[in-house]
Amino acid sequence: MSLKKINNRAEMTDSLKAEGKNYVLLYKKGSDVSDCSYASIERALKDAENINVLTADVNQVRDIHVQYEITSAPSLLIFEGKKFVKTVKGCNDDGFYKSLFESALFTAKSADGDKPVKRVTVYSTPSCSWCTTLKRHLDHNGVRYREVDVSKDQKAAETMVRKSGQQGVPQTDINGKMIVGFDKTRINTLLGIN
Numbered sequence: 001m002s003l004k005k006i007n008n009r010a011e012m013t014d015s016l017k018a019e020g021k022n023y024v025l026l027y028k029k030g031s032d033v034s035d036c037s038y039a040s041i042e043r044a045l046k047d048a049e050n051i052n053v054l055t056a057d058v059n060q061v062r063d064i065h066v067q068y069e070i071t072s073a074p075s076l077l078i079f080e081g082k083k084f085v086k087t088v089k090g091c092n093d094d095g096f097y098k099s100l101f102e103s104a105l106f107t108a109k110s111a112d113g114d115k116p117v118k119r120v121t122v123y124s125t126p127s128c129s130w131c132t133t134l135k136r137h138l139d140h141n142g143v144r145y146r147e148v149d150v151s152k153d154q155k156a157a158e159t160m161v162r163k164s165g166q167q168g169v170p171q172t173d174i175n176g177k178m179i180v181g182f183d184k185t186r187i188n189t190l191l192g193i194n
Helices: 009-015 032-044 094-105 129-140 154-164 184-191
Strands: 021-027 052-057 075-080 083-089 120-124 146-149 171-174 177-180
Touching: 009 052, 021 032, 032 094, 094 120, 094 154, 120 129, 120 154, 129 184, 146 154, 154 171, 154 177, 171 184, 177 184
Parallel strands: 021 052, 120 146
Antiparallel strands: 021 075, 075 083, 120 171, 171 177
């Protein structure tokens, strides 16, 4: 998947998908921070599918940032469908953006449709027996999750340690709350599993 350049707000509005998340990167070409953000997002999208990321160079496009009161570039605007939700400012590493984009695709829903959607990421390694137990538990309960093999992804491993302060696996990120190990009671509580 690649970044799609837009030239004005009308083109942006037409390019936003009605369902799911959309992203609009406002950047200033030639600025170190903006170029960093652009390159990180491009790397994060390398193997991604169905992620709608639009780009607008604020040197040329002048009608988007004023609409959303954006005063600095780079800024990544996040939309739920066509509704503006929030902004992520500055340059982040490609692991951050990859996680951001994948969390939009991999969500967990409990059986009760009235409960809010949960974003679940499982950090694991192939040789970890507790990781297998945790994933079986989630599969058994119909929980959708994104699995990250930290033995193959150094940036993801660093992200995991930064979030939890721990290196051991399994670790589960449920809507930003980190659970170290297979703490079945806490996992069930956060996911609404009875």
